[in-house]
Structures are given as structure tokens and as C-alpha cells.
Amino acid sequence: MSPAPREEAPPLFRGLPAEGFALLRERAFAYGLLALACALTALAVYSKVDLLRVFASGDPIAAMRTPPLNVILMTSLIAIFFVLPSALRRIEPSFRMTMWRAAITGATLFFVGAATEVGYAAAIIPGIVVGVLLSQTLINALLSSGEPASPRQAAATIVTSARGSFDLTREHFATTFCILAASLAMLGFPFLVGLIALVVADALNPLSLVVTAPALFLTFIFCECMRYVLIVRWYRRLEISERAKSDPNADVADGDVVVHATSSTRRIA
DSSP: OOOOOEEEOOOSSTTHHHHHHHHHHHTHHHHHHHHHHHHHHHHHHTTTOOHHHHHTTTOGGGGGGSHHHHHHHHHHHHHHHHHHHHHHTTTOTTOOOOHHHHHHHHHHHHHHHHHHHHHHHHOHHHHHHHHHHTTTHHHHHHHHOOSOOOHHHHHHHHHHHHHHHHHHHGGGHHHHHHHHHHHHHHHHHHHHHHHHHHHHHHHHOGGGHHHHHHHHHHHHHHHHHHHHHHHHHHHHHHHHHHHHHHOTTOEEETTEEEEEOOTTOOOOO
């Protein structure tokens, strides 16, 4: 009898820009419409908003409440519901984002955010610890959610997924923290550079906002695509590592955990 096929942990950073671009192309039409919304908003208000003056007013955060940047943030939030399922299909090809799963996503983000804020209220360190330990909750919840169910069942899914995230990350806390920090830097640094370029260009020529606003949005989405690919790859590695501990047929090759795929393998959720 031939041995069962083996499941290999995916690479973390190899090919990340190319994979991010592939995700961007998958939903190019949707992202194009959202970028158009950014451009039209900028066109409507470019002569009325002086971003450089708002930034220099002593409250730089106020710039985020101006119409162009506010629309960029809102469209970026909407785009996550396209980015996340595209990334998840890299490990679960049949995954589809439904309205039910969108609701699960919102509820899970609220739950994780609230739990993290409680940790931050106690002190910075507990907030970071809670954030890392619960970092895989959303992916767990989406991959384990099925048909629409009652609110009680949805709550049970989220709680179970949070417990599963804790089980996955507690023995890999330091590496999970580093992956999350890298993913945030991957998203935040290019966005900050793009934001500065947008403000400078607006000061030189206000009409440039019509071009720089959608460009900043697309830059953010591209970085978000890479970020979620990295997070999903790390989740897969954690899942395979967890299976390897309980699977007597598990092997380790070239530094990566490899397990035999069997019908008894159970998803961690």
C-alpha cells in the first residue's frame, strides 16, 4: 500500500509580492470601482480641502476625517471582504465569502477588538499578549463556519475559534508576534509614505488629489493582500504544526513540519 500524500507547510515570505498582485487581479473590477469612488470624491472636494494645512493645524488625525481620506479608509474597509476570501482560498480553494460569513467576520473583529482593548486598559503588555493569542480567531471562525445558524451558534463558533487560536499560538507566541509585526509594517510603512506623498502633491497642485487618492487606496489594498497572504500562510503552518504533535505519522523535513494527510485529520477550530 503506497504511503499517503504529505502536506507541506507553505513558505512565509517567498513570492509574497507576486501573490499579493495575484490577489489584487482576482478582484480588479471591485477594487477599480472603489478606486473610482476615491477619485470622484477627490474631484468633488479638491478645491475645498487643504490637507497640508489640516496636518499642520496641531491635530494631524483630523486629516483622516476629511472627505478624500475618509473615503479611502471606508473603501479600504469594504475591500477587506474581498481580500480575505481571496487569501483564504490559498489554503481552502472552495472557500467563499457569504453574507453569513461576512456577519461572522464583523462579530469576530468586534470580539477580538474588545478583548484586546480590555488588555490595553490593564496595561500595554497584556493587550499585546491578548492580541497575539487571538490573532488566528478570525481565520478559524471563517474556515469553521458553515450554513447560516442562530446567533447562539454564531457566538459558540467565535468562542470556539478563539480557544483554537489560543491553542495554535501559545507555543509559538514569539514567532506569531514577529509575523504580526512584520505584517503591520508591511501595511503601515507604504501607506504612510503614500500619505505623505499625497499631502505634498496636494500642496503643490490640489488637482493631483484626483490621481493620488485612488493610487493611495490601491497601494493600501496591494499591501493588505500581501499582509493577509502572510497571515494565512502562518496560520497554515501553525495548523500543520499542531497536527504534527498529535499525528504519529508526522515527519519533519528541511525545517518545515510535514504531516501525512489522512482522513482522520481534524481541523483545529
